[in-house]
Amino acid sequence: MSAGHDHGRGANERSMWIALGLTGTYMIAEAVGGWLTGSLALLSDAAHMFTDTLALAIALLAIRIGKRAADRQRTFGYGRIEILAAAFNAGMLFVVAGYIFYEAWQRFRLPPEVQSIPMLVIATLGLIVNLAAMRILSGGRSRSLNVKGAYLEVWSDMLGSLGVIVGAGAIHLTGWTWVDPVIAVLIAVWVLPRTYILLKASANVLLEGVPEGVEIDRIEASIRSDADARDVHDLHVWALGSGQVSLAAHVLLAPGAPVDAFLRRTEARLRSEHDVAHTTLQCEFEPCATADNCSLSANGHGHGHDGDPGDHRHA
Numbered sequence: 538m539s540a541g542h543d544h545g546r547g548a549n550e551r552s553m554w555i556a557l558g559l560t561g562t563y564m565i566a567e568a569v570g571g572w573l574t575g576s577l578a579l580l581s582d583a584a585h586m587f588t589d590t591l592a593l594a595i596a597l598l599a600i601r602i603g604k605r606a607a608d609r610q611r612t613f614g615y616g617r618i619e620i621l622a623a624a625f626n627a628g629m630l631f632v633v634a635g636y637i638f639y640e641a642w643q644r645f646r647l648p649p650e651v652q653s654i655p656m657l658v659i660a661t662l663g664l665i666v667n668l669a670a671m672r673i674l675s676g677g678r679s680r681s682l683n684v685k686g687a688y689l690e691v692w693s694d695m696l697g698s699l700g701v702i703v704g705a706g707a708i709h710l711t712g713w714t715w716v717d718p719v720i721a722v723l724i725a726v727w728v729l730p731r732t733y734i735l736l737k738a739s740a741n742v743l744l745e746g747v748p749e750g751v752e753i754d755r756i757e758a759s760i761r762s763d764a765d766a767r768d769v770h771d772l773h774v775w776a777l778g779s780g781q782v783s784l785a786a787h788v789l790l791a792p793g794a795p796v797d798a799f800l801r802r803t804e805a806r807l808r809s810e811h812d813v814a815h816t817t818l819q820c821e822f823e824p825c826a827t828a829d830n831c832s833l834s835a836n837g838h839g840h841g842h843d844g845d846p847g848d849h850r851h852a
Contacts, residue, residue: 616778627736653709660701667695765794
């Protein structure tokens, strides 16, 4: 693992500890405030705050576990823990949205009394906390699905706080208490598409799909562009975790081509042009006789001797 990647994880961890302190502290205050004022919108925001707090705690645990070195049982290390955490956070948001829909339906039938002024004050303080947490997490969300998941949680809470503020103002001016569950439902509906995107991205990593933003045809073209490359097949591209793109392929080389030199050139090209962090290539001097002989597991590592027709090399 590179020093730059370690530094990024350290910065993410510090940011998430600060965000955890902010959201955890305010979550308690908002939950109590929602219960005292009778506001479902405020309780909805508090529920999202709870998922924020739990998500950040899980994300921090994932970062800690992800720092463990690879061992004989986890030869790729523990970096994928953060992807599991992101998927879990997305699942929690779906559950919370379901609860809000149910509770809103109950309140449409029997609208309770809502204290608008305390509701407004608590929501305003919540908005300030959410904006601060978003600012802290914004730097790492493009590099880590784990941080992105936590950022989306806080971002959804920020929108929730804005919705509660608008709802509190409307209830205070008009006395329409039905506005409260409407705002709660709108918050849940707004969050769901983004939650789906996060879950989809996490599932793609877990299913070892081609990472988002990576064009496999361009990668194949980069390998073929080498003067010694004659053919590329069984090309697999996947991600171990956020920003950890891996590649495995069979490459047919020209007769007598220097394998080591080809591997060095190809690794440097894939890293610089496509940000591929882990490359495994099987270099061949004769075409595969059968499809079975050409098969290469996406996680496979082979070892061979220089010049053998089936020479596996790790670049």
